[in-house]
Amino acid sequence: QADLFEIAHLYLPGSQTADLPTEQYTLGVVSGHDFFVLKGVLDTIATRLGLREPLSYRSIGTADAQRARGLDPNRMVEVHAAGEWLGYLAVIDAALGKELKLPGETSVAELSIPGLLRHATLVPTQKSISPFPSIQRDLNLIVAETIRWADLESAVRAAVGGELAGVTYRETYRDPAKDGPDRKRILLSVSLQKPDATLTGGEADALVASILDGCERAVGAKLLA
Incomplete structure (x- = not known):
């Protein structure tokens, strides 16, 4: 269950200080449920978009996770589609949750919309059903x-x-x-x-x-x- 979502542009910093930021069209999702409930939401989005492979989730290195302020470094993963990085899924850190007066555990995710669309099948194709037993x-x-x-x-x-x-x-x-x-x-x-x-x-x-x-x-x- 997703309690809040937004589709908007994010401006990501370049690899060098002088680089212009990269504009990325992004889906942001917030859920007042645990990590696995929001993971199910992301998997459902992937299914509805007809992704050719299921989403995969990979652990984030300790150093990178600790730099993500406000997120629990022990409950944070990268989201990939066919090896391409799409974004992240994480749980809000307990200290930040208390500061924001959140009623309970809160999970968040951000996914690149262009990345999702690159792997989507937006026009479903008809598949014949085999008449032979499996x-x-x-x-x-x-x-x-x-x-x-x-x-x-x-x-x-x-x-x-x-x-x-x-x-x-x-x-x-x-x-x-x-x-x-x-x-x-x-x-x-x-x-x-x-x-x-x-x-x-x-x-x-x-x-x-x-x-x-x-x-x-x-x-x-x-x-x-």
Whole structure:
């Protein structure tokens, strides 16, 4: 839920003191809810604009985060689309929130509108629906604690291509005694389907093998034995 939004021009300082500021058309959003609620708002905006890839969120370096006055450095991330920086998502620092007499936790975000539009599909195109059945497979992958779902999802999509009908996050589980420290398990489901024929079990196995190989190369994921 977004309680307040504004679309306006921002004037960003140049890299050199003598440089003229850069004018950027920007979407600003404020929510009286927590970080993850506003993240859901941004993801919904991306879906409605038809972004070709989901938004990704990356941690901001400690030094950069600490220079962002008024924002909680421990709850602040960069927002990217297909590797391009779009803006940030953060929670207002408790001290500033008290000074402004905010009623509770407040989350804020700013996104570059030109950046969003570069990745948007503003005129939806019709896609044919395959009349052939899909095959579902569940994969339980062990990854480093630092790996995010967006990273793993991107690796799955890159490994399969057009025969991937969908990929769904299920749950995250941690078992340091069996998997080691700083490791976690991510359970996901993939839906595999051909547009012009019935996918055989052997073909599905080959696609799953490609997914496992791609995830291992991209993020070091291992299939839980």
